[in-house]
Amino acid sequence: MVEMHHFVLFIGLLFVPSTLEQLLADLPGKARWCVTSEAELKKCSDMRLTLRYQGLTPSLGCVVGRDKYGCMRQIERDEADLLTLDSGDVYIAGQQHSMISIMAEQYTGTNNKVRIIALVAANNDDIRSLPDLEGKKACFPSVGTSAWNVAVAKLINSTINRIDCNNYVKSAVDFFGDSCAPNALDDKHNLGFNPSKICKICKAPTRVDECTDHDHYAGEEGAFNCLSDGAGEVAFMQHITAISMTTGETQAGRRMEDFELLCEDGRRQPLGNYESCNWGTVPSNAVMTLSAKTPAEVAEYKNLLMQVQARFRPQTQGITSYVGVNQTGNSRDFRVFGSPWKYGKRNLMFSDAAIGLEDVGKRNNLRDYLGAYKTDIIDGLRSCPVAVMRWCVLSADEREKCDNMKRAFEAKLLRPELICVSAQSQVECMRFVRDGVADMVSLDGGEAYEAGIGFGMVPVVYEDYGSGDAAYYSVAVSLKQDKDTNLLKLRGKNSCHTGIGKTAGWIMPIGLLLALEQIRIDSRRDDTCDIAYAVGQFFEKSCVPGALAPEFDPKHRNPPNLCSLCRGTGGAFCKRDDSEPYYGYSGALRCLLEGFGDVAFVRHTTVAENTDGQSPGIWIRGTILDDFELLCLDGTRAHVQQWSTCNLGRVPSHVVMTQGGKSPQEIQTYIDLLMYGQQYFSSKQGDRFKMFVSPEGHHDLMFQDSTVRLQPVGERNTYDKYLGREFITAIENTLCISGSPSITSMSVLLFATALIVRLL
Known part of the structure; x- marks a missing residue:
């Protein structure tokens, strides 16, 4: 079927063949030229008919594009074949649309x-x-x-x-x-x-x-x-x-x-x-086509253009007479390199100043055709005073996603260059950033506190989960069928946590249980702030990823039952990264769903993100939102969507942090790169790279999968401004690891008071 733009072409023709059937039979031609204006369409149509009655092959067709970028896309989709571009646009066509140069315009006395x-x-x-x-x-x-x-x-x-x-x-x-x-x-x-x-x-x-x-x-x-x-x-x-x-x-x-x-x-x-x-x-300007064209096809295009200029180029230096023929065979003027004399516009299909075309031969790629112009001008224009942004990642899967993001950014010519740096833990990432080995790392609120107070790091951008602000809610989730579990009767239950020291999975629930005095510190132990031990005594079994890691258990005294529900194998067992299946929000929910836990401490969006077919994971297939309920502060239960009134607290979003000594220019450059990156790759649909989606079988790599967009932190550019006093109080109640503040009755009182205010 003839496409609509071919009818547009027919209407715009200056010379009508003897029959409509004759015209349609020849559309669109083997060499389809993409035009972007009515005047250019008229010239292309004129040229097509002139070449046809001269018997030149392959036949020329005229395809209408929205503009030069539309033409580039049409050529990339094999809906058109040829287009003349300025050398600056040659770079865009080659870099972003897989096009190559085949012929270059020649000009009088300019050495092309x-x-x-x-x-x-x-x-x-x-x-x-x-x-x-x-x-x-x-x-x-x-x-x-x-x-x-x-x-x-x-x-x-x-x-x-x-x-x-x-x-x-x-x-x-x-x-x-x-x-x-x-x-x-x-x-x-x-x-x-x-x-x-x-x-x-x-x-x-x-x-x-x-x-x-x-x-x-x-x-x-x-x-x-x-x-x-x-x-x-x-x-x-x-x-x-x-x-x-x-x-x-x-x-x-x-x-x-x-x-x-x-x-x-x-x-x-x-x-x-x-x-x-x-x-x-x-x-000089160049005629371009798709790099996927066969050598035979390219040779046909070149042959046609060489025939065109042999018959219709100027016969002297300057604008003279070009001889073509109309449909009746009579002689008339046709200027392949001239436009204003007849069409009222300049530079249609070719530059009016051109006097001929030359085969570029093997100089058809960007580097060879553009030469010093690319290296000195284009590359210089796209250079960046900040050369690289090094991102710290943990697991092998997170490293793979980071490498994919690097390639995606490079394909869009984004600067500075993204470099992926692997570490064994978030604490090692913090050390890398402090020591200049890495520049950026994504952390949750609890980790952000440690990064700020212990490593001098500052927040740069935060994850927005659709609410438009830098916050989410920590919630306790149980299976709907389990009516025996509530927040006031958790002693002896099995618990699933996102990770030790993490906001929703540790700081908020453990801070709550401390404030309500359900969990008590054993003052008979020589360490009066051994909260991990107290948690192990409170719950029967748990999965608290990272609980036995050296940075969270430096004295090797944390109870083994904090990891007894975890399912990682070998070195991944109870590890505080994606290699442990029960790590993170989705991991904690999986721990609950697979029957190991009675309660999971997660983010308010976790259940909705994984149920009703939202997650491809086999472990969650067949489950619906109504299979779960929230546990409220007063001991009641609520529907999962009632998180605004049934939660453990409103807490800061995950945040990307960098070294505190970075200059304002460096920090702004990092922000700009992420802002541009998400403009291209924030969509969760389609086949191209997705910043906020993890590959099937994984979750929350680099960013939380529930992230809608990243937002600059603005004036909240220190860890304490970003986290806020109330949340920092909650952290100080629970981060009883080496070098952390000791818990005090006053801090417990402050946290308990904040909870009571929310209940009222």
């Missing part, structure tokens, strides 16, 4: 190189140096093009402050005044943070077209018009554009002497001096 120039009106005396550009209205063909890349890269190296490693648009916006940089608000270059003033002086036929490829000031011609119309004060473009717009049959009254060049050193020169007064040299 293009100079990027800064053009100003000759009568403008306000711009005489690069610093003079600050606050001025600037015109660009498009963000990502060679003119944009060269201009911003050179200014960042000399004049502009780099604000964001992943968004140099923000740096340009901060430097220039109201400007027109088409596509600055497109998803390719904007993740929701670009100020609208970067498009303030753009001029579009409709609001939808504003700051897109369809804006009147988009493209090389548009950037020139933006300046010549007086909307902008400086325009960055290819030199061939300025020359062709001020000479020949399309100058429309604009003369070369009306404009001057602004050189890199601040001098002003006549437009004709572009060889000595330019901002850099870039490769």
Whole structure:
């Protein structure tokens, strides 16, 4: 079936064949050219018919794309074949859409190189140096093009402050005044943070077209018009554009002497001096196709283009007559490298300044085609003063996810580079961060306290579980069928915990039981703050991952029954990471469901996240939300969804922390990387990498699976500000490990008072 855009093509044809059937039989052609405007469609259609009646093969087809990025996606999906791109867009097409260059445009007297120039009106005396550009209205063909890349890269190296490693648009916006940089608000270059003033002086036929490829000031011609119309004060473009717009049959009254060049050193020169007064040299525009095309297909495309230029290129240097034929075989003008004479727009399909095409041969990949332009300009533009962000991970599975995140970030060109560092425990991660071996680690509230007070670390971003704030609720869960278990009668029961020292699984429930004096400290022992021993005496059996680890049991005196319900094998037994099946929120719930525990201490979202088919784990299949109930502070039970009134306390979300000595720039760079990363990878659907989803059989790797987004901590940028006094009091009641504060009757009283207030 002929697709709808082929009917659009038919309507736009300038020359209609003798029969409709004849047209449809030839659509869409073996070499499908992607066009982005009505004018370009008309030229492509004209060229298609001309080639057809000349008997040239393969046949040419015309496919309509939304814009150049839409065309890149269509070529990647094999819905189109060919597209001509500026060298800056060549990089985007190759890096993000698996495209390669096959033919390069040739220009008169340029050695197939293009100079990027800064053009100003000759009568403008306000711009005489690069610093003079600050606050001025600037015109660009498009963000990502060679003119944009060269201009911003050179200014960042000399004049502009780099604000964001992943968004140099923000740096340009901060430097220039109201400007027109088409596509600055497109998803390719904007993740929701670009100020609208970067498009303030753009001029579009409709609001939808504003700051897109369809804006009147988009493209090389548009950037020139933006300046010549007086909307902008400086325009960055290819030199061939300025020359062709001020000479020949399309100058429309604009003369070369009306404009001057602004050189890199601040001098002003006549437009004709572009060889000595330019901002850099870039490769010529290139015709591109998908890298997956077979050598035979690529050879066909090249052969067609060589035939086209052999018959329809200029016969002398400059714009002369191009001979084609119409459907009746009569001679007429057709200019493959010319556009304004007939279509009213410049640079359609090819640059108007081009005089021919050359086969790029083996220089079809990004590195070889772009050469020094890539290494000096694009790579320099994307460089970051903060070279790496090293993330500390625990288990082998967490390391694998981190490595996948690194590759996903690299595919989106995000900076700085993510490096994964493995450690044996959260405490070792804290040590690594303190000593400069790692930069970031994700911790729960209890761990955040230890990281802050013991290792001088500070919070950076927190996990938002959908409530919009940095908090969640700790709850006690039991099976609905077990009516004998309640919070006031837990002595002698079996318990499932997320991990020793963890917020929902240890600090809140044990703090509560201490405050209610259900758990009592044995004062006859020589260590009057041996809470782990007291917990072991209170519960019959438990799984408290990490309870026997050296950092939590330095004297090897913690009771073995704290791990007797755990199910890890070998070195993973009762380990405080994902290698222990009963570790974490889902692990504690699994411990309960599989019949080993009477109560599980988890987060308020844990049951809903795992039941009713929400989790792929075999252990949870067939269970529903109503199989569980919450245990409330007054001894009653409640539905799992009543966590706002039946809970053990509202506690701080998990938080990503870094070394306290990091500079504000370093910390902001880390935040920016995570913010951009989640813009691409926060979705829990689809096949691509997911930041907040763990592989089947695992849970809560790097981030909690219930995370919706990450949020900067803002002014709560110290551990005590982030955690809050009430929670710190709860921690100090329970973290009786080496070097931790001793429990006091006053701290118990404070925690008990807070609980009573919540009950009231």
